[in-house]
Amino acid sequence: MRKVARILGWFVAVLFLAICTFLGWTLLFRPLTRPVTNQKFESTPQRLARGRYIVETLGACIKCHSPNNLLKPLPGTEGSGWVLPPPHDNPWKHKTVAPNITSDMETGIGLWTDDEIGRAIREGVARNGRSLNLRMPYIHYRNMGDEDLAAAVVYLRTLKPIRNPLPETELVFPVQFLVRTVPRPVTSPVVPDQSTTEKRGQYLVTVATCAECHSSHDFSGHALDSLTFAGGDVLWFGSTPATVPNITPDETGIKSVTADSFRDILRTGQYGGRKLHPLMPSDQYAGMTDTDLNDIYAYLRSVPPVKHVVDFTVAATPCRICKNRHGGGERN
Ligand code: HEC
Ligand code: HEC
Structure with missing residues (x-):
């Protein structure tokens, strides 16, 4: 009887430890994020022009997010996504995919709300709650002003929808867990200092x-x-x-x-x-x-x-x- 009690005791202890580890792991490694809102960015000619400038020129978003010859997107493929060549001569053998950011409903971001797109750009969290990896330079975009973010989203919506199914990003262990620790929600207004x-x-x-x-x-x-x-x-x-x-x-x-x-x-x-x-x-x-x-x-x-x-x-x-x-x- 004492033996059974001891085994049971061990069993409960191990189960308890396993639950704690699991909870700790998921809590620790879930990205810090915020719920999306139903905020909608109204399209205006100013926003369209500014958004085009950010996406095509200043941010060169379109170069990363399209199949390209290293100089510019192949004509007619703008925003349809591609598998990025590996970044550095380093041992991490990730497969990084810059997703389709056209409004295609199935393979692009046609179904995403404005706030979901904005959150991905500035806060590094995808629609389904997954943390984006750092090839998407959202750490820098955190400081993108609210008005510029709105403009970028308004312009992205106007990209011609292109159906282009791509593989998923695959990061090697333990990077797929570490990237989850990076996102931080942007909860206060971002207004860039333009004074000088x-x-x-x-x-x-x-x-x-x-x-x-x-x-x-x-x-x-x-x-x-x-x-x-x-x-x-x-x-x-x-x-x-x-x-x-x-x-x-x-x-x-x-x-x-x-x-x-x-x-x-x-x-x-x-x-x-x-x-x-x-x-x-x-x-x-x-x-x-x-x-x-x-x-x-x-x-x-x-x-x-x-x-x-x-x-x-x-x-x-x-x-x-x-x-x-x-x-x-x-x-x-
Ligand atoms: C995606 C990577 C990338 C980004 C983003 C980038 N550069 Fe470069 N830049 C390079 C590379 C690579 C070279 C070197 C090419 C060479 O030497 O053939 C270069 C060269 C230059 C040069 C020439 C200097 C020299 O000594 O050869 C200047 C100036 C420069 N970049 C400024 C900038 C500025 C300013 C920005 C932002 C507005 C910027 N770059 C963004 C990759 C980048
Ligand atoms: C250096 C390449 C690069 C640049 C520049 C870049 N992105 Fe990305 N972007 C990525 C990668 C890679 C991902 C996906 C990361 C992942 O899945 O872990 C991504 C993800 C996204 C997503 C989420 C889409 C999805 O389906 O998950 C959006 C939206 C996005 N980028 C918009 C932009 C915008 C807007 C800009 C410019 C302001 C931009 N990106 C600049 C590489 C880039």
């Missing part, structure tokens, strides 16, 4: 996610604060690697670049007589306004200069600063 040229530039750089590419990330994909805008990452897009350059106002960065040539570089994708790697979204930035480019330039002049030689034109060598291998690495 630099502040305006800072906001534009956020929506354009320049820092996402032009910084260094460690092995696990965390951006290194001391190397914001200082480049060094080796991005692999299919088989063509690109080292992202330093765009801080240092001699090893773009200190000598004038505002006029800065606008030219961003719009033409040419620098020093060389065509830049197509990952730099110049085909999209070609449509940026002079004012926006001047503001971005002013902001980049105001960030701390970082000494970090990154030279795409010479062979890759190990770099002591960013721990990557890139052109000119041995000069750091």
Whole structure:
């Protein structure tokens, strides 16, 4: 009898532990989110124009979310989604899919409400509650102003519906759990500070996610604060690697670049007589306004200069600063 009681005791203890672990796990790893509302963004000509500018030009959303030749979407496929080539030369073998964001009812976001689309863009949670992975740069879009978010959603609704079934994103263990810890709800109004040229530039750089590419990330994909805008990452897009350059106002960065040539570089994708790697979204930035480019330039002049030689034109060598291998690495 005592034996039976002991076994039963163990059984209850193990069951209790299993329940606690399960509850802890799901509570800990469920994304922090908020319920969606029935908010509707009214379509106005201003919002349509601004939304087009954000989705097609400034945010280059359309480049990621369409099958493309690395420069721009294949004509007639805009917004229909594609399987992204792997990001870095790193060991994570994820399959990342940029979904169909046209209004197709079955394979796109035609059935999503405005708030569901807005929540995905700024807060990283899909309609079904799943956390989006960080290839969708929602961490930057968190700071997108309410009016710009409304404009982006209004414009997305006008993309021609395209039926394009795609595979699901597959992340390797434990990343599929870790991504759930990142989303945070946006619960108060977001109104960007537009009081100075630099502040305006800072906001534009956020929506354009320049820092996402032009910084260094460690092995696990965390951006290194001391190397914001200082480049060094080796991005692999299919088989063509690109080292992202330093765009801080240092001699090893773009200190000598004038505002006029800065606008030219961003719009033409040419620098020093060389065509830049197509990952730099110049085909999209070609449509940026002079004012926006001047503001971005002013902001980049105001960030701390970082000494970090990154030279795409010479062979890759190990770099002591960013721990990557890139052109000119041995000069750091
Ligand atoms: C660098 C590539 C990239 C850029 C730039 C990008 N996205 Fe995404 N987006 C993704 C990926 C990848 C996902 C899916 C992530 C996942 O499933 O875990 C996604 C998901 C989404 C979703 C959710 C759709 C769904 O079915 O889950 C929406 C809506 C969206 N993006 C809109 C935008 C908008 C609007 C912009 C520009 C302001 C943008 N994206 C810029 C890669 C990108
Ligand atoms: C998707 C990644 C990506 C994004 C987003 C991006 N860039 Fe780039 N950028 C690159 C790559 C890659 C190169 C280097 C190409 C080469 O050297 O061939 C580059 C080159 C440049 C250059 C040329 C500098 C030099 O020394 O060669 C400037 C300036 C620049 N980017 C500024 C910006 C600004 C400003 C933004 C935001 C408005 C931005 N980039 C957004 C990837 C990106």
